[in-house]
Amino acid sequence: MTSNPFFEPSTLPYQLPPFAEIREEHYVPAFERGMAEQLAEVAAITAADDAPSFTNTVVALERSGALLTRVANAFFNIASSDSSPGTDAIEAEMSPRLAAHRDAIYLDPALFARIEALYGRRDELGLDAEELRLLEQYHLRFVRAGAGLDADGQARLRALNTEIAAAATEFGQNNVAARNAAVLVLENAEELAGLAPAAVAAAAENARSLGREGAWALSLQNVSNQPVLRDLADREVRRRMMAASLGRGFGADGNDVLAVRIATLRAERAALLGYPDHATYAVEDQTARSAEAVEEMLGRLVSPAVANAEREATELTAAMRANSADDDGELRSWDWLYWSERVRAERFAVDAEALRPYFELERVLRDGVFFAAEQVYGVTFREREDLVGYHPEVRVFEVFDADGSALGLFLGDFFTRPSKHGGAWMNELVSQSRLLGTLPVVVNNLNVVKPAAGEPALLTWDNVRTLFHEFGHALHGLFSDVRYPFFAGTEVPRDFVEFPSQVNEMWMAQPDVLANYARHFETGEQMPAELVERMVAAERFGEGFRTVEYLGAALLDWAWHRVPGAEALAGADAEAFEEAALRKAGLAIEAIPPRYRTGYFAHIFSGGYAAGYYSYIWSEVLDADTVDWFTDGATSIREKGTVFRRELLSRGGSVDPLAAFESFRGRAPAIEPLLIRRGLVS
Structure with missing residues (x-):
């Protein structure tokens, strides 16, 4: 193929990929040429006659692979947000080939010899701080990739990496298929009791799209406790919804077997590289540094979280027994969200459905998310309808700094569809780099239920939180100001990457921001002040449930990757392993399933969070401490935003993350604000 839109850099603004020209048949040739x-x-680096230098080796590596980066960034965004049988086949083919390609570079003995020589003389090279960190990080990456293994060890490592990549791709594709297959189709309108009219209309539209005219279809999100369980009044329908949710990925779906396979391969790889288990290997280059540090932190949270959840269960059970005749007297997993919402509404006079009219997507985006970014950082946004995204629903915004200079592009893809993976995430289509002269192009993906034609997209409070959260990742990418692409944007340790996004959640409830976007979609009326007060007070309700649900997933991830050697998983049954892991952790609570079960835990079996799901709460320690700093009243929010952006958001991975934190906070992080926030101390 001689004509391919990937073969040359895009001529569109900010090198936005030319999606209007890209076809599926372009991807494989571009990958192969890349x-x-x-x-x-x-090969040119290693064949050079000149002695290794920072410029001819490290900088040359940073400049390499431009075509491969272009096609990979575009393709893997498509594969997760608008997949098709064709892209699935391409991903299945290319993932193991890309793993082998990575090994060909990081296991190249001549290349490693040059890196090793430079690393040994690093104090003599006159490097500045960013250059020195780049050299050190490259050396660490080569070592962790197996560059120090003998020939037999490297051969086995290559095989393991290829197998893991193929299995992870299969897990991700199975997960999408299983989620789509588990849709709950209802034939009787009475079964929808409790749902708001807009939700009923969306379910009818969903059924029509699936060829079930006259029915209603409730699609699943990629979590255990489906949000719709808060509203469904029919207990049997709730039970069926929960059964569909918890059963995904097991048995015929095949992800339970794949999970065992992936964990086994990772355990063998860790042993080959000299580590007792994959978790120890995974955290070595994270801010946690050691498996023991992670276990100490998680272990500190379990008992108080379970105690909170038990108190909540007692209250919900009492409410259920007093108000419902169709129960067996026991609070089940499919009851928790429903009765929690009833108790919350009674105690705080807050009805989640009554809040939706105040959270219309367009207003939340422009007058909430964008407005907060303007108030805190001075940036502004202009929609570019002349630029085309990868799907008709994708919107493109140009982002400008306070002085009017261009920062980059932000793409928003907000609605769920069968071709999109579950959850929410941020991708980079173009990374910022002063070396390469590029500005960032970032994407936020959400899974908001698309309304019926002509109806507004009304969000839940959780949807609002997700919108602010993912935009925090987007800001991390947009504010990047580094020389080398290795460090750009969110290229930071996994247990640090959630920190900026969690901090950005704070603005959703700040009075001036909330007042600007929380307006009734029909009347424009501002959300009443007393409702705001009740809503904020209700935020803490159910913290025990949320913490236990999260810890269940985090410690399940940890159990799969703390296995000492591949032989320990021989013949393992995923469901039995899961049950034993939760029991050992003190989290085997039938009424609170972990946020993700093994069969659909895409974060760890097909994403980048293996032995890293702990990072959400690890990052929340930094987040809670930072919120205290932002709101201490010492200086204005705008001044604080300038400091936070300069010292942390703009630095990417070019400095040690905890050093970046301490540079604006003035000290090491403290865990107490997190414990208070989650109700784990008085």
Whole structure:
């Protein structure tokens, strides 16, 4: 193929990929040429007669692989947000080939010899701080990739990496298929009792799209406790919804077997690289540094979280027994969200459905998320309807700094569809780099239920939180100001990457921000002040449930990756392993399933969070401490925003993350604000 939109840099603003020109048949040839070009560039580095220098080795590596980066960034965004049988096949083919390509670079003995020589003389090279960190990080990456293994060890490592990549891709594709297959189709309108009219209309539209005219279809989100359980009044329908949710990925779906396979391969790889288990390997280059540090932190939270949840269960059970005749007297997993919502509404006079009219997507986006970014950081946004996204629902915004200079592009893809993976995430289509002269192009993906034609998209409070959260990741990418692409944007340790996004959640409830976007979609009336007060007070209700649900997933992830050697998982049954892991952790609570069960735990079996799901609460320690700093009244929010952006958001991975935190906070992080926030101390 001689004509391919990936073969040359995009001529569109900010090098936005030319999606209008890209076809599925372009991806594989672009991947293949991209890999070949990068291997040729690496060969040129190792064949050079000149002695290794920072410029001819490390900087040359940073410049390599431009075509491969272009196609990979575009393709893997498509594969997760608008997949098709064609992209699924391409992903299944290319994932193991890309793993082998990575190994060809990081296991190249001549290339590692040059890196090793530079690393040994690093104090003599006259490097500035960012250059020195780049060299050190490259050396660490080569070592952790197995560059120090003998020939037999490297051969086995290559095979393991290829198998893991193929299995992870299969898990992700199975997960989408299983979620789509588990949709709950209802034939009787009475079964929808409790749902708001807009939700009923959306369910009818969903059924029509699935060829079930006259029915209603409730699709699943990629979590255990489906949000719709808060509203469904029919207990049997709730039970069926929960059964569909918890059963995904097991048995015929095959992800339970794949999970065991992936964990086994990772355990073998860790042992080959000299680590007792994958978790120890995974956290070595994270801010946690050691498995023991993670276990100490998680262990500190379990008992008080369970105690909170037990108190909540007692209250919900009493409410259920007093108000319902169709129960067996026991609070089940499918009852928890429903009765929690009833008790919350009674105690705080807050009805989740009554809040939706105040959270219309367009207003929340422009007058909430964008408004907060303008108030805190001075940035502004202009929609670019002349620029085309990868799907008709994708919107493109140009972002400008306070002085009017261009920062980059933000793409928003907000609605769920069968071709999109579950959850919410941020991707980078173009990374910022002063070396390469590029500005960032970032994408936020959400899974908001698309309303019926002509109806507004009304959000839940959780949807609002997700919108602010993911935009925090977007700001991390947009504010990047580094020389080397290695460090750009969110290229930071996994247990630090959630920190900026969690901080950005704070603005959703700040009075001036909330007052600006929380307006009734029909009347424009501002949400009443007393309702705001009740809503904020209700925020803390159910914290025990949320913490236990999260810890169940975090410690399940940890159990799968703390296994000492591949042989320990021989013949393992995923459901039995899961049950034993939760019991050992003190979290085997039938009424509170973990946020993700093994069969659909995409974060760890097909994403980048293996032995890293702990990072959400690890990052929340920093987040809670930072919120205290932002709101201490010492200086204005705008001044604080300038400092936070300069010292942390703009630095990417170019400085040690905890050093970046301490640079604006003035000290090491404290855990007490988190414990108070989650109700784990008085």
